[in-house]
Amino acid sequence: MGRSLSRLGGGIGTRGPGEKKLEMDRRLIRERISRLKKELKDVEKHRELIRTQRKQSGLKVAALVGYTSAGKSSIENVLTNAGILEDAMLFSTLDTTTRSLVLDNTQEILVTDTVGFIRKLPHHLVEAFKSTLEEAKYADIIIHVVDASNPQRDKQMHIVYDTLYQLDIRKKTIITLFNKQDQVTDEEPIRDFKADYTLAVSAKKGTGLEELKELFCTLLRDNKILVERTISYQEAGILQQIRKSGELLEEEYRPEGIFIRAYVTPEIYGSL
Numbered sequence: 001m002g003r004s005l006s007r008l009g010g011g012i013g014t015r016g017p018g019e020k021k022l023e024m025d026r027r028l029i030r031e032r033i034s035r036l037k038k039e040l041k042d043v044e045k046h047r048e049l050i051r052t053q054r055k056q057s058g059l060k061v062a063a064l065v066g067y068t069s070a071g072k073s074s075i076e077n078v079l080t081n082a083g084i085l086e087d088a089m090l091f092s093t094l095d096t097t098t099r100s101l102v103l104d105n106t107q108e109i110l111v112t113d114t115v116g117f118i119r120k121l122p123h124h125l126v127e128a129f130k131s132t133l134e135e136a137k138y139a140d141i142i143i144h145v146v147d148a149s150n151p152q153r154d155k156q157m158h159i160v161y162d163t164l165y166q167l168d169i170r171k172k173t174i175i176t177l178f179n180k181q182d183q184v185t186d187e188e189p190i191r192d193f194k195a196d197y198t199l200a201v202s203a204k205k206g207t208g209l210e211e212l213k214e215l216f217c218t219l220l221r222d223n224k225i226l227v228e229r230t231i232s233y234q235e236a237g238i239l240q241q242i243r244k245s246g247e248l249l250e251e252e253y254r255p256e257g258i259f260i261r262a263y264v265t266p267e268i269y270g271s272l
Contacts, residue, residue: 058245063139074203
C-alpha cells in the first residue's frame, strides 16, 4: 500500500506531479501578468502620445461610453465606417478605436470607442482598463449610449454615471443616445436628467444619427468666433487651419486678397 502511494506521488509529505504542475502554472501566470503589465504601460505611453497629437491638431473628441452591449461600436461603425468588431461578449472592445468624422459643413470631429461598463466593476479591472476608460476623461463630449430596449436600462445608466464619477469625469457635455429603438416594445418614456441632450436612435436602422451629426455641428461652433475679413495671399496658409479646426463659410479671391467669412477658434482669431 505504501509503495503504491509513493509511486503515485500521493504519500503524506511528498510533492506529487499535481503540485509541481500547479507551481509551474502559477509561475507562468505570474510571468504573463508581468508581461501584460509592461505591455499596458507601453500602450498607455502610446495613447498619451496620441492624445498630445490630438490636442495639437485642435480637433474636438467625442467619446462613446455606455453599459456593455449598448451598441457603442455599432454607433461608431455607422458614423465613421470604422469596421469595429460588434460583439455582445463582455469587454469585446478592450482597446479604443478612434476615427475621424467629417460633417456636412466640413467640420471634423474625432469619435472614440471605450470598453463597456458593468455592474460593480472590480477595482483591479478599473485599474487594468483605466487607460481605455480615460479616453472619456480627455474627451470634449461624452456620448452615452443606452440600450433603450433593455428593461434594466435605468439601472445601467446609473452604473455608467457611477463609473464616470469614479474616474473623476465631470463637467462634460453629455449626449445620451437611446439606442435600439427598433427593438423597443414598451411605451414607457425614457429620460436621462444628467444629459445635456438626448436623442432616440437605432444604429441598426440608421435612424436619429443625422440629428446627432447636426448636434455635433452646433456644439463645434461653441467657443468659436464669426469673422469676416480679407487676408493677404501670403497668409493663405491659414485657410487650411480654418478648414480643419473651424468652419469656412465663404471664401472669395479678390485683387487685394482673399475675403473669408468663417467661424474660427480663439487661437486662429488671435493670429488673423
